[in-house]
Amino acid sequence: MNAEGNPQVRKLFDETRRRLVETGTRNRLVHVNRANTRGAVVNIVNERSDDVYPILASGKTMRFRALGKDKHEQGEILLADDTGEAETFDENRYTDNLLESPLGPDALAKKLLKIARDARTAEEEQGVNILYLALGFVTWFEDEKSDIRREAPLVLLPVELVRNQRTSTYDIRMRGEDIITNLPLQQRWQDDFGLVLPELEIGEDWQPSQYFEEVEGIVEERDRWKIDWNAIQLGFFSFSKLLMYRDLDIDLWPDSALETHKLVKGLLYEGFEGDDDAIFGEEDKLDDVLPPDRIFHVVDADASQARVIEEARSGRNLVVQGPPGTGKSQTIANIIAAAAQEGKTVLFVAEKMAALEVVHDRLVKVGLADICLELHSRSANKRQVLEELKRTLNAGAAVPAIPARPEALQYSRDKLNAIAQALHSPIGDTG
Structure with missing residues (x-):
């Protein structure tokens, strides 16, 4: 389905925009x-x-x-x-x-x-x-x-x-x-x-x-x-919804860039591909697929969180659900850190400011304040943003020490896995 010139796609965007902003007289502006x-x-x-x-x-x-x-x-x-x-x-x-x-x-x-x-x-x-x-x-x-x-x-x-x-x-x-x-x-x-x-x-x-x-x-x-x-x-x-209202005007984007973007097409009218190219199979053990030198976790992550991090690093689109306290903010912090380590830029948005602050605090605590630029609330004015960019660029002049390969970690992991495997292995014909 081609979005260009498609009246159904245009109608979908127009309806979305109308729901976003109130330009009627109920709006105090x-x-x-x-x-x-x-x-x-x-x-x-x-x-x-x-x-x-x-x-x-x-x-x-x-x-x-x-x-x-x-x-x-x-x-x-x-x-x-x-x-x-x-x-x-x-x-x-x-x-x-x-x-x-x-x-x-x-x-x-x-x-x-x-x-x-x-x-x-x-x-x-x-x-x-x-x-x-x-x-x-x-x-x-x-x-x-x-x-x-x-x-x-x-x-x-x-x-x-x-x-x-x-x-x-x-x-x-x-x-x-x-x-x-x-x-x-x-x-x-x-x-x-x-x-x-x-x-x-x-x-x-x-x-x-x-x-x-x-x-x-x-x-x-x-x-x-x-x-x-x-x-x-x-x-x-x-004003916040009006800015989104303007961003969703497909006529303001050159070369049909908005409605033909793969994420927009997937979300609105084409859907996303299935799991044929999934990184992990149902029977796969995480340690067999992910050696320590491929893992980049700055805060603790269990097996389910590590799967999410690797799926995101591979560029897949996914939705992660979980009740409070299940480590979603930890997972987001790890995804941001891994993406930054690979030279990527990440925009992290949330409806509530508290969610932004939790992830930001986690990154700061592990020494990654220099990769974070706050663009909300009191930090959203030009002077502070420019000062933060200046401070980070100056900090970038220092070359950090590169850690050695995680051979000790791999040795410890393999040793623990061997113990676990021995504990779960049947003894002779005893069943």
């Missing part, structure tokens, strides 16, 4: 109801994007200031754009290190505590940060007749909440990750309106207003569409 503050969000008032960004981008920490009163008491909140109040508004509030919220002190503290906990849990489980400070919101409509007002963030700063030991509250600081624009909104506008939301090009003196001007040039001909440059909200936004 496509529509945020900023008036609804019951969720894990904090709206920021009396601030300007062009003043907040340089403070956070410089590495400084900002604190939150509660303007309202708790228990639904009526507080007098002074907003910068309130009619008739501009004369009494102190513009120094724009450039201080405080982010003002209309919440009361207790409500703000509780909300920040919940957001900090949820952000930590998400990062521990998924290995990615999904907490952002959104700068600038665009108001848009799904069609000319629609009365339903949609709002979506434009610039997203990756941030984290850090505990202030002095005040027992949470402060905010920017993480060392890339600033990103709204990818799901970019996809939605491209699909529905043919509008291309520009990419972010951040230079040394970049300001969010420069990007907002670009977007305004794109939406200015749309009736009722507008941008609030200084609308700011702290909240959760997830």
